[in-house]
Amino acid sequence: MERENCQMSGSQSDSGVITMEDLEGFSEEGHSDSAYNSSLQDDAEQERLLNYWQNVGRGHQVEVPRDMAEPIQQLTRNNRTSQEREIVPFRLISQKEKCGEILYEERLYEKAKWACITVHEKQYEQSICLGFMKLMRYICEQNSTGTYLGLTIPVVTIVHTEESRTVLSQAVTVAYYLPLEFQNQPPQPNDTEIMIQEWPTTIVYSRTFRGTTNEQSILHEINMLAEALDFSEICLEDSFIMAGYTNPAARNRHNEIWFLRRL
Template sequence: MALISLEDLDGLDDEQIAEETADGSEAREEMESQRLLNHWQAVGRTHHVSVPTEMTGPIQEMTRQNQQREQIPFTNISCQDKLGEGLIEEKVCPGGMWACVTRREELYEQSISNAFMKLMRFICKENSAGRYLGMTIPIVNIIHLTQDGSAFEKDVVTAYYLPSEFQANPPEAADPEVSIVFRPPFPVLARTFSGTTTEETLSHQIHQLWEHLGPSGDFQRDSYMVAVYTNPGVEQRRNEIWFLHRDP
C-alpha cells in the first residue's frame, strides 16, 4: 500500500477526501459482511446445511444488534445447582405471541438451522412492520419422540417469542411458513448445558435429567423443548432442555 504524504493531502479537496474515505468504509463493510457470511456458511456445513448469500443482510443485522436482546420474562419458582449436573430450575414461561416455523428435515440440526434462517429474515425486516423487530432469547425448539422413545420425530417446531413491543399487535411475516401463534403460560423444569444441540447430545441431556428425577409421572416423556440462548454461529452455546408438565 502506498503512503500518503502531507503534500498529497494538501492537493486533495474536502469532497475528494470524503469520497475516498467513504469508498474505504464501504470496502471494509463489504469485507466484514463476506467474512460473517463465510463464518456462518462454515458453521452451516457442520450442520449439513447450506447458508445462501441472501442471508448476508440478516446475518449482518443480527450481528450489529447482538447486544440488544430481550429476555423472555420467565417467572422463577426454584433453582438448584447440582454439582456436576448443571443448573436445574423450575420456572413458568409467560403466555404470549410466538413466530413459529415447522421443518421436517432428515437431521434435527438441519430442521432447526433452516427454520432459524427463516425466523432471522422475519426479524430482519421481512415483515409487515418493515423494520428490524428485535431479538428475544431464548429461541425454543419443540421436539417429539417416536412412540418407542428411541428417536426424534422428523417434524421440529422452532419458535421465537415476539418482543414486548409487538405482543399486542404482531406483524405478519412475508414468508407463509412463518406463523404467529398464541401460547398460554406453561411451567417447565429446565436443565442448563453448553455446546452444540444435535439429536445425540439432546438425547443424552434428556437421559441425564431423567436420572436426576427418578421415577416420575409429573412430566411428559414424548415431548420436550430445547431453549437456545446464543446463535448457531457461536461455538460454546448456552442451552436448556425443558421438561413439560403433564396436563392435569
C-alpha cells in the same frame, strides 16, 4: 417458495446453525461504519459478510443461500450497537440441588406470542438450519412492519420422541419469542410458513447442559432430566423443548432441556 439448500453431510456432532456470534468475531476485525457511506461500499460490505457466513457455513456442512445477504447484514449492523438481548421472562418456582449442583429448575412462563415454523428434514441439524434462517428473515425486516425486530433468547426448538425416548421425530418446530414491545401487535411474517402463536401459561422443568446440540445429545439430556425429576410422569411424555442461549458453534455453549408439566 423456493427451498434453501440446507443439506449437511458429515458427523452429527457438528452444529448446523449459524448465529449472531459467528458474525461477532468478523465484525470486530476492523470493519468501521465508513463501509456504509455509499451504496457501492454498502454492496461490497454485504458481499463480504455473505462470503464470511458461507465460509463459516461450509465448516458446519451448511450452504448459506445468497438471499440471506440482507438479513446477515441487518443482524451485523444491529449487533454493533446492541448491548444485550431480551430474555424470555419467567418466574422461578423452585430448584433441586445435589452437592451444590442445580439438577433442575421449576419455572413459570406466562402466556406469550412466538413466531414458529415447523420443519421436516431427515436430520435434526438440517431442520434447525432451515428453520433458523427463515426466522432470521422475519426478524430482519421481512415482516409487515418492515422493521428489525431484535433478537431474543433463548431460541427454542420443540422436539418429539417415541415412547422409549430413543428417537427424535423428523417434525421439529423452531420458535422465536417476540420482544415485549411487539407482544400486543405482532408483526406478520412475509413467509406464510411462519405462524404467530400464543403459547399458554406453562410450567417447565429445566436442566442446563453444555456442549453440542445434536440428536444424540438431546436424547441423552432428556433421559438425564427424567432421572433427576423422579416424577416425570407429571410431564408430557413425548414433547420436549431444547433452549439455546449461546453460539451453537462454541465448545462450551449454554443450552437447556425443558420438560412441560401437564396442566
